[in-house]
Amino acid sequence: MELRLLETDLILVERAKKGDLKAFSKLVEQNKKLVYYLAYDMMNNREDAEDISQEVFIKAYKSLANFRGDSKFSSWLYRITMNTCLSLRRNKSSKIKSGVEDIEDYLEHNLTEMKVSYEQNPERFAERGFMKKNIDKALNVLSPREKSVFVLRNMNDLPFGEISEILKLTLGTVRSLNFRALKKLQNQLSFYKNTLSVEEING
């Protein structure tokens, strides 16, 4: 089934390379939601996720000639998505830097704010939406590479091997980045772990 799907992808890609937009529209249809999810997880922002998911397919179409079929088409799209997200993130953090001394200070400030909110109003803090927001904020303590690996593995369910292909990192590096990310998140979220539970998060 998987193999047949890959073959279909390759046929569609070959047709799209020759300028067949109908073929490309099928590839878009198959992958647009996955690209959106990933962009959202990376940016925590609906507008950015929408812009990025459109941009990814434009970039992909322009660079179709570079897709040699060594990996899955979706992996290749994921790679473009990650690059686009990181590029946007870099732009945004340089803007933040001009306002706040340093990105680390900025993140530190946000996390302190989270802790204060919890101590002042634990009931509000326990509200589902508020918690989600703070989990998203916690993800910001990760470095771009840690976040990329963690998001792909744990929020988009990609195997370590595929992540290694997408990010062009060794399997060992991917694993160690993922575990380092997990430890950081554990540390950041530990202060309200008693309040949180999986059921509450997902309602």
Place this chain on the structure above:
Amino acid sequence: MANCKTYIKMFELSLYGELKEKDENELNLHLETCKTCSEEYNSLKETLELFQNREHVEPDIIFMESFWDNLQPELEKVNNSKSVFDNLKSTFANLFNSQPKWTYQLAGGLAILVMGIFIGRFFFNSNVATENTIVAINNENNSVNVSQVKAERYIDRSKVLLLGLVNMDTESENVEPINFQQQKRISQQLVTEAAVLKKELSAPSQRRLKELVSDLEVILLQIANIESEYDLSWIDLVRSGVDKRGIFLKINIQKMQNTNSQSDVKDERSEIKNKNI
């Protein structure tokens, strides 16, 4: 019996269900007896589950429904620009294919002839005596000049490398990773050369030149130590380093000073030539 450290190493594989059954059983036995490890393991598991079980935020329905309609005009633009490029390509191909083969051979032969004349005039100047006099004058300032020339070459090479990086469009459409190995290798080489060069630039008149080499060394060291071609944030660091130290301004000032001193030397040479004539 293994200690806690051994079991902590198993945590990651166990959390992703990749631990062998035998090791998993052993880990479970340990977790039952060791409170510290058990708490750490459960805390990691809870954290992981928070993210793994989180539902995706669904996109806006209207956005998804109009996804292709919004995308299509952009892709058509790409198709149009591609076809313009293809037309140009085929026009050039036709132009070159229409010429007979002997015209290219003739053009190649002429080019080689012109190059030969140029090289001959450049290297085999008849006024050897004058050249010898100039060489003799040059030798007088040799010790200073050799290091000066080395420093200039060093600055030129560094400038080319930095210009390439500073002007690199990190937001470009290129989706493939950029290989910076060559830049890294050249930077490492330049950093090594800098140490020797700084020792050679000992004359008081070369103080500024020495400072410039030191400034370049710091920037090049950043490039020499880059870790990943995937994360390009180091390029921003290089850019801000170049900006802060006013590297390009200093290089330009240095060039202007060199040009002035070279024109002095040229005047001196032409005076000698005139005397000989």
